[in-house]
Amino acid sequence: MVDKSIKILVVDDFATMRKVVRNLLKQGGYDDIVEAEDGVMALKALKSQKIDVVVSDWNMPNMSGLELLKAVRADAELTKTPFLMVTAEALQDNVVAAVKAGVNNYIVKPFTAEVLNEKIKKIMESLAK
C-alpha cells in the first residue's frame, strides 16, 4: 500500500494544468500537493521543503522539465528525488532524453487519474524495494 501522505510537487507553467493534475492526484487519494510554475521555482521549492515526488511538465519557460530533471539529478541532496515527467509532445526523442537523464517514469498527456496514480504508485513501490 502506498503512503498517501507523501508530498507531491506539481510543476507546470499553465495554472489550469496544475489544477487538473492536482484534481487527478486527489482522486488517487493524495492530498499534500504543492505547485510551482517553472523549473526555477520548482528547484526553490525542492530546496526549501521535503518533496517526495515531482510531477513536472516538459515544456516550460525559464527552465524546462528536462533541465529541471538534470538539475535535480546533479544536486547531491536532491539527486534521489523521484521524478515523473509529463509530456504532451508524445515524441520518442523527448521520452528517451528524459529516461537517459534519469527520470523515474513518464506520462503522456492527456491521461486519466488511474494512469497517473498507477505511475506514482509504481515509483513509490520501486523506491521501497
Add this chain to the structure above:
Amino acid sequence: MNCDAMISLLDVLAQEYLFLDCKNIDIPTAGKLLNNLESIINESQRNKIYQLSSCATGLSQILEKIILDMIKDKNQAADLLEEGIRLMQQIADSFKNTGKYDGSIQEFLGKLVALTGVAIAGNESSATTGSAEINVPERKEDPFSVQDESLMRDFIAEGLEYIEEIEVNILNLENEPENKEYINTIFRPFHSIKGVASFLNLETIRALAHCLENLLDKARNGEIAVTASLIDVVLDGADALKTLIGQLRDMLEGKKVDESLLDIPALKARVNKIEQGFDTEVGAKKIGEILVDEGIISKEKLAQTLKLNEGSPDKKIGQTLIEEGIVKPKQISQALRKQVDQVTDLTTIRVDTTKLDDLIDMVGELVITQSMIQQDLKNQLNADKQLTRDISQFFRITSTLQQVATTLRMIPIKQTFQRLTRLVRDLAKNAGKSISVELIGEDTEIDRNMVDEIYNPLVHMIRNSVDHGLETPEDRIQLGKSEKGLIQLKAYHRGGNIVIEITDDGKGLDKNKILQKALKNGMIQSEDGLTDSEIYKFIFLPGLSTAEKVTDVSGRGVGMDVVRQAVEKLRGKIEIESTAGFGTTFITRFPLTLAIIDGMIVKVGTESYILPTISIRQALRPSQEAYTNIVGKGEMINAMGHLMPLIRLYEIFKIEPKHREPWDGIVVVVDSESGSKCLLVDKIIGKAEVVVKSLGEGLKNIKGLAGGAILGDGRIGLIIDIEGLFELSEGR
C-alpha cells in the same frame, strides 16, 4: 587496439541487464542501460568497430521501444536484448584477440528489424532515433465534463491571457524570424492550451492548437521558413482560438453561440499548405514557372503535367516532371534553390555584431588620422595646392563614411518598448492595477550597444510609475479618473540625443512628502526658495523614498538614486515633470551612441582634457571679487549670482598649470545631478567630436576619468567623468 575499456563497458551492461524485467520495465534501470549503450556506441565508433556500434544502436532501439511501450512481444524483445549483449561480447573479445571479427551480424540485425521495424545501417555510424508519435491510448472515461465549471473558467481566463502573449511575441518573431527562442515562446502557449483542452475534452480547441503547434514545431526545427504568411496564419489561428474560448465562456453563461462565425477547416487547410512548404501569399514563383523561364520546359508541357498532377494533389509538380522524364532531378533541385532565394529578403543581410563593432572602430581611427593630416597640412606654409584639394575631397568622404558607419549599428527602439510593455502588464497584474500602455516613436533609432544599457534604468522608472505613480482602480474611480491607468512611452531625437519619456497619469509626486523627508534626512535646512523641479530632484538622492510601504516591486529607497547613476554613467540626463493629481513624466536623454562623445577640449599646462558638452553650463573668466574662500566650505566662485565650489583641475591631477588663479585662467561651470561646480583650466581649445577609447583593463576604474581620445593634433586627451571628479574633489 585497446578493447579493455569496451569490454568493461559491456560487462557493466550485462550486469545492469540482469535487473531489467522487460515485461514490467523499471524506467531508471532502462535509463542506465541506454546511457551505457550510448557510451558503447561512441567508444566502438572511436575504435572503428562498426559491427559493435550497429549492434548497440539496434539494442538501444529495442530498449527505447520497450520504454515507449511499442512492442507487443516482450519475451521476444528480452531474448533479442540478451542475444545482442552476448553478440557484442563476442565481437569485443574477438577484436581484442585478433583485431577483427569474422562472424556476421546480419542475422541479428534482421531479427531486430522484424521486431522494431527500423533498419539499422549496416556499417554506417548513424544512430537514427525516430521522432514518431507514440500512439496515445484512447481514453475511456472522462474525469472532467463541462460540469467542472471552475476548471473551465480557469482555462478560459488563462487561455485568453496566453493568446495575448502570443500576439506580443509574434511581432518580435516578425522582426527576427531566425530567432528560435521567439518561436519557442509562441509554441509554448499553444502547446499548453492544447494540453489542457485535451483534458477538458474541448476537441475543436485541442485540434486547432495542435495543428498550429505542429506548424511552429516545424518552423522551430527549420523544416519550414518563418514567412509573412506563416505569421499571418498563426495570428489568425490565435484569433480563432480566442473566439473559440470566448464562445466557451458564452456557453457557460448560457448564451447562444453562433458557431458558423469561424471557418476552422479553411484555417487548417492554410496551415497544411504552409507546412508543406507552399507559401501562399509571398510572391515566390512556382517551380513550373521557374523551369519555363529557364527554358527547360515549354509552357504547354507544364500545362500538360499540371493536368496530370491534378489527380494526385499530394504529389509535387517536380516529382511528376521527373517521373515523366521531362526534366532531370538536378534541374528541379536548381529550380528549388532559386525558389528559396526568392523568398529570402534580398534587401537585408545579417552581419555579426563584432564585425560591425570592428568596422565602426576602424572608421573612428580613420577619422582621427584624418584630423591629424588636416592639422599637419595647416602647419605647412607652402602646402601643395593639388594635394590640399585632394585631401579635402578625402575628408568629405571620411566624414560621410563615419556618418554611414554609425547608422549601421542603429536599431529602432521598438523592441525595448515592447519588452517594457510586457513588463507593465506583468507588474500591473501583480499590483492589482489595470494599466494600458501607449507607445510613441517606436521607430526612433538608437545604437544597438546602448539598447541593453538603457533597459535597466527604464525598467526602474516604469516600476516606480506602476507601483507609486498609478493609483488602484478603486482610487481612480473615486478620483473621477478612468479605471485604467495609462503609461506612455515616447522616444524622439533631439540635438544628437535620444530622448525617452515615461509618462503616467497617476497621482504625481507629493512635494510635501519629499520636502519633509529631505528635511528629516538633513539634506536641506529649510524649504524656502526651492523650485518644484529642485524639490523633485531630491528623489534622485540616495536614501529618499516617499513610499510608505515597501513592496516587492520598488520602494526600498534605493530606486531612483540607482536610476540616476545608471543614466549618468551612460552620459545621459534625467529630469522630472510632475503635476499633483495628474501624473509624472520622467524625461531621460541619452547620447545616440557611446562610441563618440561631443566634448569641449580644455588645456591645463601641457595636458588636454575633454569635458562632455552635455555637462557644461557656461565658461567665464571671473573677476577677483567673484572669488571667496568660505571657512568650512572651501573656495567658491560667484557665477550667475550663485556661489559654486571651485575645483582646481591642476590640483586634482597634480600637474603644473600656466595660471594658478581663477581670474587669470578660465572657469568652466559644469553640472551633475549633485550640483554645479566650477573647474579652473588654463584655456579652452574648442569643441570636437571625439572617438572614445577605453584606457584598457588596468586603468579602467580610475576615478574622475571616463576614457581617452586621440585629438586632432595626434596627442591624447583624457575624457573627464564629471561625477567622479566631484567625488574626488570632495575627498569621497
